[in-house]
Amino acid sequence: MTDNAIEIKGLKKTYAATGKSPAKEALKGIDLNIPRGSIFGLLGPNGAGKSTLINILAGLVVKSAGSVNIWGFDQDRNPRQSRAAIGIMPQEPHLDPFFTPAGSLDVQAGLYGVPKAQRKTAEILELIGLTDKADAYARSLSGGMRRRLLLGKALVHTPQVLVLDEPTAGVDIELRNMLWRNVRKLNDDGMTIILTTHYLEEAEEMCDEIAIINHGEQIVRDSTTNLLGRLDSKTLVITPDQAVELPSLPNNITGARQTDGRLTFTYKSSETPAEQILSLVRDAGITIKDVHTQEAHLEEVFLSLTASREG
Numbered sequence: 001m002t003d004n005a006i007e008i009k010g011l012k013k014t015y016a017a018t019g020k021s022p023a024k025e026a027l028k029g030i031d032l033n034i035p036r037g038s039i040f041g042l043l044g045p046n047g048a049g050k051s052t053l054i055n056i057l058a059g060l061v062v063k064s065a066g067s068v069n070i071w072g073f074d075q076d077r078n079p080r081q082s083r084a085a086i087g088i089m090p091q092e093p094h095l096d097p098f099f100t101p102a103g104s105l106d107v108q109a110g111l112y113g114v115p116k117a118q119r120k121t122a123e124i125l126e127l128i129g130l131t132d133k134a135d136a137y138a139r140s141l142s143g144g145m146r147r148r149l150l151l152g153k154a155l156v157h158t159p160q161v162l163v164l165d166e167p168t169a170g171v172d173i174e175l176r177n178m179l180w181r182n183v184r185k186l187n188d189d190g191m192t193i194i195l196t197t198h199y200l201e202e203a204e205e206m207c208d209e210i211a212i213i214n215h216g217e218q219i220v221r222d223s224t225t226n227l228l229g230r231l232d233s234k235t236l237v238i239t240p241d242q243a244v245e246l247p248s249l250p251n252n253i254t255g256a257r258q259t260d261g262r263l264t265f266t267y268k269s270s271e272t273p274a275e276q277i278l279s280l281v282r283d284a285g286i287t288i289k290d291v292h293t294q295e296a297h298l299e300e301v302f303l304s305l306t307a308s309r310e311g
C-alpha cells in the first residue's frame with residue numbers, strides 16, 4: 001500500500017480540434033504524487049490546466065495518456081473504487097432547484113450507491129450549517145448556502161480524498177472562514193485535501209505542499225515552507241523619526257521612500273546582512289524610530305516561477 005493518496009504519471013490531455021479551434025494540449029505529461037493526509041495546493045495561472053487535471057481525477061474528462069491512481073486504485077483498472085475514493089467540490093453551483101438540501105444529499109448518495117442505512121445526511125447538514133434549511137428548496141438558498149451544499153454533496157460517500165476547485169472565489173469572509181474550518185476538521189479526521197485557489201495567501205496559510213503548473217507542465221512541487229524559502233529576497237522597512245530622503249544605495253540593495261515617509265530596502269538576505277542597511281541609514285544621519293522586516297510571500301514565488309515562462 002502506498003503512502004500517496006494520488007499518484008499521477010505522465011498525464012497528458014489534448015482536447016480535440018473543434019470547428020475553428022485547433023487541438024489544445026492542456027496537460028503535457030504531469031508526474032505528481034500527493035501524500036495521504038496532506039492539504040495540497042494545486043496552483044497555476046488561468047488556463048494552466050488545473051481544471052483539466054481535477055476533471056480527470058473526477059472522471060469527468062478522459063485523459064489522453066498516462067496513469068492516475070487514487071487511494072491505491074488505478075483509474076483504468078479499478079474505475080469504481082478510484083471514483084469512490086474521491087469527492088469533488090466543483091467551482092460552479094449547478095444545483096437542481098427542485099431538490100431540497102436533504103434531498104440533494106440523498107440523491108447524490110444514491111448515485112454513489114451508499115446504502116440508506118449508511119447515509120450521513122443529518123451529519124453532513126450539520127457540518128455545512130444547513131440543518132435548518134434541510135427541507136428548503138435549493139432555489140431559495142443564498143449563493144453561500146449553495147456553495148456549502150456543494151461541499152456536502154462531495155462528502156456523501158465519505159471519500160478519502162476531497163478536491164476543492166476554487167472554493168472561495170467570490171465568497172464572503174464568513175463563508176470562507178466556515179469552509180476553512182470544515183476543511184481543517186476533515187483533514188484532522190484524516191481526509192486528504194486538494195485545493196486550487198487563485199488566492200495565494202490562502203494557499204500559503206492552508207497548504208502543507210504545493211505544486212504549480214503552467215502551460216500544462218508542472219514547474220515546481222515542494223513544501224510551502226521550502227517554496228517560501230526559495231526566495232532569498234527580504235525587505236527591511238525603516239521608519240525614520242522625521243521626514244528624510246532615501247540615502248544613496250550600493251547595487252546590491254534597492255530602496256524606495258514610501259508616501260507615508262517610511263523607507264523600504266529590498267536585498268538578498270544570503271548576500272547582505274541587515275546590519276549593512278542599518279549602518280548605511282545611520283551614516284546618512286537618519287535616526288531610526290522603528291524597523292521591521294517583511295518575508296517573501298507565496299505570491300512573489302509564484303510570480304518569479306511563472307513570469308519567465310509566459311508566452
Ligand SMILES: Nc1ncnc2c1ncn2[C@@H]1O[C@H](COP(=O)(O)OP(=O)(O)OP(=O)(O)O)[C@@H](O)[C@H]1O
Pocket residue numbers: 015016024025026044045046047048049050051052053
Ligand atoms: N473542453 C475543452 N476543449 C478545448 N480546450 C479546452 C477545454 N477545456 C479547457 N481547454 C483549454 O485547455 C487549457 C487548460 O484549461 P484549464 O481549464 O484546465 O485551465 P485552468 O488552469 O483550470 O484555468 P482556470 O484557472 O482559468 O480555470 C486552456 O488553454 C483551455 O482553453
